[in-house]
Amino acid sequence: MYEDPQLVKLFTTYTRDAEAIGRHLGRSYAEHTRDAPLLVATGADFALYPGGGRPPVVEGYRLSPKGFKELTGVSHLGPAVASLVHLRTRLGDDVWRPDAERLLAEVSRSRTANSAELWRDLIQVEAFRGREHEIADMIDYTCVATARYLEKALADEEYLTAETLRDDYLDGGPVPINHMMVATFFLAGMDISFRIGRWLRSQNLDWSRTMVLIAGRQGRTTAGVTWNTSSVATMVLGTSGHQLPLERMYIAPHAPVFATPRDGDLSEVAALEHELRAIWCSTRATVELGELMFAGYPRYSPEGVRFPDVSDPAVTEVSEMPVVHSPEDMHSLVTRLRVVLEDPRQLLSGAVVDLAVAALAEADWDPAKVIVPGLTGVRYPSS
Template identity: 65%
Template sequence: MASHESPELVELFTTYTASPVSIGRHLAEATAERTDNDPLIVATGADLALYPGGGQDPQVEGFRLSTRGFKELAGISHLGPALASLVQIRALRGDDSWQADGRRLLAQVEVARAANSVELWRDTIAVEAYRGREQAIADMIDHTCRRTEDYLRTALADQSYLNVHTLREDYLAGTGGSQPAVPMNHMMIATFFLAGMDIAFRVLRWFGGNDIDWNRAMVIIAGRQGRPTAGVTWNTSSVAAMILGASGHKLPLERLYMAPHVRVFATPVNGDLSEVKALEPTFRTIWNGIHATQELGPAMFDGYPRYVPGGTEAPDLATGLTEVSDMPKIHSAEDMLAMVTRLRVVLEDPRQLLSGCVTDFAVAQLVARDNDPTRITVPGLDGVDYAGGR
């Protein structure tokens, strides 16, 4: 039977909503009239835009894929999951079909190790936030590539070696060989932290150069952040962590909206901000429309319990937890239990951003030390002797 709609009742529906001339739209517009001069911050998956308000031109800061060193470090970070994937392919198929990928990975690791040097990191990639750590980074990459080559050569010579036990003990933990080695878990934490530290350093400096009234700021984290299911809540968005940190946690959570379905602007090319400017009315309408609906709550239901944001408190492994629903609290740069647990969580929890497992910790360290990367500890790198293999 064909569905039927009553024109009269549908018209009643659109009188309130789903129409450019609806009551709901007019409420959003009335709300927006109060906020025309308020700062609006829009974060996409790659850029931050600040709309100062009052008709002033926006400013844009890129923070992710276009940044120096990000992809190079990500390639090293991914060696652990790459080997784990080969282990899983062999277990699932029960044959040697994994070997073609194994040989290809081995060849590329050899090429990457040959290209790696302190000069590459200091003079060519030249990330400001990494100054003074270039030798340590080059040593870490060299050690990681050598360990990966050794593991792959052993597995290609005897594929029974390719299993979860040798992956965990010999490679990730570094305890299964004849001599203890630097855990590759440390490397993964260090590379994720370095990427997050660089992004946070630049974002905090950018926000610090703008006089933002955080109590009036309007924030939208828009579009896709990482994998399709990730970064859509306060607790799972590293971008939210950076913005909250930049505000000194003065930004009220109820003024920060996650909007994964909103159309976003492309990264500006050659300073062309025309698309960014054109979308400002849309972004302001979206923010104000949501806020207007929130304000109906006390107007309609005063006297009933009100909604309060749950906050961003992380579970604490120090209490003996063996299962977590969010990334656990990190107590210090030596708290590898929490940080390696986070590596597991970002793989198993589809809400998490894979590259964001320690970004909030990097932000907190930078905020506490006046955004000076030389004064913070990079877990898994500082104090670790990769050159000596321990």
């Protein structure tokens, strides 16, 4: 393929080349904002670069916190059982049987390990304080219901169908498993939002100056790359009291990320500051060319998330997360569970994070005052 060297040189004068005009613009912008705080979120941690050459501080929010994996393991029972149904009825794969046997064994062991004392004395999630008995009862009930369903399916594989999955397991019983999934997703989101909210508030950030970058992969490969599909973006906006201008938060799925620091070693985090600031600043500098070049034409204005209303039975399809009218609005809440599965843009963890953040803010950041849908006021009967 022929390329004219002179015209290619013109191309690289503005872009690509290390000394291109666009690179100069980005570097100059970074120099003018070197004292501004930069908040970076990866798939597992937050890092705050205070600016002015001061060292970063890091707070984990996803995989490292106490209780996350234990609670999420229970949350995943619904999709796990549904996957067995899918393997047998849609794909005709006999692997469903050994998988069901393995899941049954793990459910039995988990039920034995679960107790209010485990959650109160060993796992000790601060945001769950006072709810340990409720959580233990919910997990016990879920393990019993799951075991019963799996035992029936293993005894008679014809029982393992989409109809029995919904009627006898997900929507059936004294408390539907769907309600448990809402509760566990909400609890996880409340815990993360409580901890990160407290940490961010302790930093005394000036949100009008703060630069926010959500870097790298968030959850599944296709998810969380827009403002209204990123639970991390929702959490930051809610924690700031919506003082952070939406236009100061960028989602950069291809940006480099640091590994979760170990033993207090922040060298890798610190080493990335220059590159991460350059990404934010070069993006912002280009955005500001719009007003310079096209004043008088309609400007772009970011808008918040719009939620469709599914309370009308005539509504059978949605393209965004539905609005939830109250903690008892299980139709909308379970619809959100369906949306995060079917919409590849959504983070599975994002089903109710916005609701958890809003509820915490309304309760003055006291998790004990928050109504947890699917848990508060719900009696999960024992076996």
